[in-house]
Amino acid sequence: MAVINTGLLTKGLRSEFFDRFDKTPTHYQDLATRIPSTSDAETYKWLGTVPRMREWGTGRLAKGLRTESYSVENLKYETTIEVDRDEIADDRTGQIRIRVGELAQRAATHKDYLLAQLLINGATAGHNSYDGVTFFSNAHVSGSSGSQSNDLTCAAAATDNTPTTEEFKTALKQAIAQMLTFKDDQGEPLPLNMGGLVCVVPPTMLFTAMEAVNASVINQTSNVMAGVARVIALPWLTTATTWYLLKTDGVVRPFIFQDREPVEFGALTENSEEGFKREKLLFGVRARYRLTYGYWQFAIRTVFN
Numbered sequence: 001m002a003v004i005n006t007g008l009l010t011k012g013l014r015s016e017f018f019d020r021f022d023k024t025p026t027h028y029q030d031l032a033t034r035i036p037s038t039s040d041a042e043t044y045k046w047l048g049t050v051p052r053m054r055e056w057g058t059g060r061l062a063k064g065l066r067t068e069s070y071s072v073e074n075l076k077y078e079t080t081i082e083v084d085r086d087e088i089a090d091d092r093t094g095q096i097r098i099r100v101g102e103l104a105q106r107a108a109t110h111k112d113y114l115l116a117q118l119l120i121n122g123a124t125a126g127h128n129s130y131d132g133v134t135f136f137s138n139a140h141v142s143g144s145s146g147s148q149s150n151d152l153t154c155a156a157a158a159t160d161n162t163p164t165t166e167e168f169k170t171a172l173k174q175a176i177a178q179m180l181t182f183k184d185d186q187g188e189p190l191p192l193n194m195g196g197l198v199c200v201v202p203p204t205m206l207f208t209a210m211e212a213v214n215a216s217v218i219n220q221t222s223n224v225m226a227g228v229a230r231v232i233a234l235p236w237l238t239t240a241t242t243w244y245l246l247k248t249d250g251v252v253r254p255f256i257f258q259d260r261e262p263v264e265f266g267a268l269t270e271n272s273e274e275g276f277k278r279e280k281l282l283f284g285v286r287a288r289y290r291l292t293y294g295y296w297q298f299a300i301r302t303v304f305n
Contacts, residue, residue, distance in 0.1 A: 031200075079107065081103060111291060112234060136151040150299060150301065156305070168208050182297045199231045
């Protein structure tokens with residue numbers, strides 16, 4: 001039996017996959033700190049902050065650092081498509097290449113999907129920050145910080161609690177002001193500024209949020225919030241009344257991308273056992289990594305009610 005040269009059995013398909021993979025727009029790399037992983041799990045020890053400067057007085061006064069830690073296990077992910085050999089014999093390789101291109105897009109946006117799940121579940125029991133409470137909580141405590149909240153509510157007068165531009169701007173002011181009040185485990189204000197702010201919203205709130213942070217004039221009044229943040233819409237956020245403010249210019253961001261093994265693309269062609277016995281060709285993706293929570297101080301959830 002002659003081998004049909006479809007182009008699917010060459011390195012060219014792998015090259016096409018990664019070309020589409022690299023060109024797919026993603027957001028996780030801006031919202032999460034990448035941590036290279038070298039084992040099946042990584043332990044993160046969150047050291048307390050350094051005490052503020054003091055007068056020399058009688059000499060140096062060394063203070064230890066508090067430690068809060070948790071371990072994060074890497075997970076393995078895959079997605080695979082099966083193609084009948086007859087599809088290739090019938091010269092449908094163009095359609096198969098399209099499917100492989102879609103496979104690349106799915107693989108590229110998977111980390112965005114995982115990050116969206118962290119946001120959605122951030123106030124649910126079991127989805128905890130390093131301090132032992134849910135990531136979005138009104139009971140964050142570390143050392144001498146006192147109780148602090150990164151879970152806010154804001155009134156919305158519009159139908160179905162969907163905010164107007166002015167209401168979103170009010171909520172954004174509230175979220176920024178709250179973030180700037182956070183204290184460290186020494187009871188000192190965190191050295192925060194208004195840089196690196198990102199509003200992550202559901203698609204239904206996208207244009208409202210964009211107008212709130214981009215328009216120079218709202219309701220015939222100069223918009224002091226213009227340019228204060230950028231806006232990202234994640235399609236997996238389906239609750240129209242909830243959005244998130246993230247700060248992304250810190251050494252540690254609100255989320256951590258624990259990178260163990262990068263995406264691999266592989267294939268079983270007609271020369272494989274599957275191809276010989278079942279006349280099925282398999283094209284698949286494999287990777288190992290984990291998305292997890294980082295600094296809760298750099299993330300605020302706001303719910304309109």
